[in-house]
Amino acid sequence: xxxxxxxxxxxxxxxxxxxxxxxxxRRRRDLFKTSFEKRVDVKEVIASGSLRRGTxxxxxxxxDTIIVYDGNEHPDWGQPGDSAAAALDHTRALVNEMLGATNxxxxxxxxxxxxxNHAVKCFLDDPDDDxxxxxxxxxxxxxxxxxxxxxxxxxxxxYTDPEELIEQVxxxxxxxxxxxxxxxxxxxxxxxxxxxxxxxxxxxxxLDHMPxxxxxxxxxxxxxxxxxxRVECLIEIDDPAGLCGAIQPDLDMNELGKxxxxxxxxxxxxxxxQSNNDTHKALTKWREIFGDGFPKPPSPPxxxxxxxxxxxxxxxxxxxxxxxxxxxRRPIKDSPQG
Numbered sequence: 001x002x003x004x005x006x007x008x009x010x011x012x013x014x015x016x017x018x019x020x021x022x023x024x025x026r027r028r029r030d031l032f033k034t035s036f037e038k039r040v041d042v043k044e045v046i047a048s049g050s051l052r053r054g055t056x057x058x059x060x061x062x063x064d065t066i067i068v069y070d071g072n073e074h075p076d077w078g079q080p081g082d083s084a085a086a087a088l089d090h091t092r093a094l095v096n097e098m099l100g101a102t103n104x105x106x107x108x109x110x111x112x113x114x115x116x117n118h119a120v121k122c123f124l125d126d127p128d129d130d131x132x133x134x135x136x137x138x139x140x141x142x143x144x145x146x147x148x149x150x151x152x153x154x155x156x157x158x159y160t161d162p163e164e165l166i167e168q169v170x171x172x173x174x175x176x177x178x179x180x181x182x183x184x185x186x187x188x189x190x191x192x193x194x195x196x197x198x199x200x201x202x203x204x205x206x207l208d209h210m211p212x213x214x215x216x217x218x219x220x221x222x223x224x225x226x227x228x229x230r231v232e233c234l235i236e237i238d239d240p241a242g243l244c245g246a247i248q249p250d251l252d253m254n255e256l257g258k259x260x261x262x263x264x265x266x267x268x269x270x271x272x273x274q275s276n277n278d279t280h281k282a283l284t285k286w287r288e289i290f291g292d293g294f295p296k297p298p299s300p301p302x303x304x305x306x307x308x309x310x311x312x313x314x315x316x317x318x319x320x321x322x323x324x325x326x327x328x329r330r331p332i333k334d335s336p337q338g
Contacts (some may be wrong), residue, residue, distance in 0.1 A: 001086075002279070002283065002295065002297060002298055003279065004025070004217060004274050004283060004286075005153055005215075005216075006280060006281050007283055007286070007294065007295045008216050008286075010295045011290060011293060011294045011295065012181050012184075012185070014107050014188075014293045014294075015057045015058060015181075015185055015187075015188045015293065016057070016058060016181070016184060016212070017056060017058040017060050018059065019059070021058070021059065021060055022060065025051055025060045025063055025133075026063075027057075028063065028109070028124055028135060029047060029051065029063040029064075029065060029135060030047075031099060031106070031107055031109060031135075032045065032065045032067075032095075032099070032122075032135055032137055032272060033045040034106070035094075035098040035099060035106045035107070036065075036067050036094065036098075036110050036137075037187045039094065040070075040072065040073070041070050041073035041259075042067060042068065042069055042070065042144070043068050043069065043070050044068045045065055045066070045067055045068070046065065046066040046068065046162075046163070047063075047064075047065060048064040048065065048066050048137075048138075048162045048166070049062070049064030049162075050199065050203070051063050051064075052064070052166060053165065053166055053169040053170070053180070053203075054169070054173065054180040055169060055180050055183040055184060055187070055203055056184070057184040057187050057188055057199075059131065059136070060133075060298055061132070061133055061134070062133065062134045062136060063134075063135050063136070063280035064119075064135075064136045064138070064149065064162075065135060065136070065137050065138070066138050066140050066149075066162065066284050067091060067137055067138065067140065068097075068140050068141070068142055068147070069087075069139060069140070071141045071142075071143075074087070074090075074141075077139075077141060077150075077157075077327065078141050078143070078148050078157050079157070080155055080156050080157070080158050081155055082155065082159060083150070084151055084152050084154075084155050084156065084158070085115070085152050085155070087118075087137060087139040087150045088115035088120055088150055088152055089115060090139070090141045091120045091137055091138075092113045092114075092115050092120045095110055095113040095137060095327060096110070096113055096120055098228040099122070100113075103323070110122045110123065110124060110135075111123050111124065111125070111126065111127060112127045113137075114193055115152065116136075116152070117151060117152050117153050118138055118149055118150065118151060118152075118298075118316060119136040119138035119139075120135055120136070120137045120138075120139075121134050121135075121136055122134060122135045122136070122137055122271070127170035133331060143159075144159075146159045146160070146241075146243070147160050147161065147162070147163075156242070157215065158243075159243045160239075160241070160243055160244055161239075162241075162244055164240060164241040165240050165241070168207055168240055169183075169203070169207065171267055172207060172210075172212070175212045175213075176212040176213050177193050178216060178219070179206070179210060179212070180320075182206065182210060182216065182219065182220065182223075183202065183203050183210075185208045185220075185290065186202040186203075186206055186223070187199040187202050187203070188290065188293060189202070189263070189289065189290055189291075190202040190323065192290075192291050193256075193259050193314075195251075195252055195256065195259070196251075197251065197256065198204070198247060198248045198249050198251075201202075201237050201247055201248050201251065204237050204238075204240060204247060205223075205230070206223065207240065208226075208227075209222075209223050209226035209227045209230065210222075210223045213221070217267070217270060217271050217274060217282070219269060220267055221264070221267035221268055221270070221271045224260055224263045224264035224267050225264045225267075225268070225293070226288075227260050227264075228257060228260035228261040228263070228264045231256050231257040232257040232258055232260075232261065234253050235246075237251075252287070255304065266285045266286075266288050266289050267285070267286075267289060269281070269285045270282045270283075270285035270286050270289075273285065279297070280297050280298075281294075283295070283297035284297055297300065300336065
């Protein structure tokens with residue numbers, strides 16, 4: 001019979017990206033860091049996103065970098081108007097110049113660079129591939145200890161602080177080294193729901209509601225119970241830095257609450273079954289929560305069919321010594337009844 005801990009180890013391996021994939025993702029991300037740091041108008045390049053925080057899950061399809069420019073070199077940036085689009089176009093042009101697949105001066109790896117709302121999405125695989133690997137290169141200015149980034153659609157610049165999230169996740173994982181792995185499990189859970197849940201939503205919920213230091217089943221049960229209550233109360237899941245508001249404003253909170261409540265009920269059953277040494281039921285309930293990626297419990301051993309008691313192999317008494325089994329009358333006593 002498989003153990004609960006062993007099955008969680010197997011599920012962890014399922015959601016984790018392979019080491020070679022992580023190495024390659026970092027190599028591709030660091031191409032941008034190495035190239036942009038050479039530019040005279042760039043002050044620093046920050047690795048960001050789930051890969052930086054260690055909460056990435058398999059597969060890794062994208063990574064994030066932040067290009068912090070020198071405001072003195074771009075005095076018009078940071079102001080409302082066309083400067084937001086200009087910063088994105090400038091970043092796109094530098095990507096093509098340094099890393100473009102045809103004539104890149106540093107490497108020839110980026111097939112297409114497309115400005116989006118906040119960042120330039122750079123395709124290092126075929127752009128027509130549904131799982132094409134991309135690097136998001138986001139231009140920024142450092143102001144008042146925070147980052148000011150362009151928003152092309154509104155023609156504004158907005159404050160953000162991804163470094164705050166990096167620090168919070170690092171602190172949580174330092175307190176309990178299971179944390180990042182459990183976030184990957186929760187992101188996998190979220191990806192299997194038939195409502196769109198951003199992976200960052202699950203990460204922020206884990207930051208707020210995953211207890212430290214418990215075993216994994218107990219911690220996950222506590223998480224699902226607390227997260228379900230929070231979402232059922234329609235408490236928004238906000239940027240932890242308090243700058244950008246709700247992470248996913250269009251998220252169906254009522255439906256998410258139902259999914260979390262179902263998972264909480266199943267997790268409670270799983271933990272109770274484990275306490276009662278019913279490993280098969282515990283594993284069955286965890287698989288109901290996490291789906292096919294969680295190991296299937298082995299079939300329980302068949303129970304032995306009930307049958308008549310076998311005849312004894314030897315007589316219990318020697319012939320002629322059997323006890324007298326004739327019913328004997330008990331003497332009648334006059335006992336008080338009142």
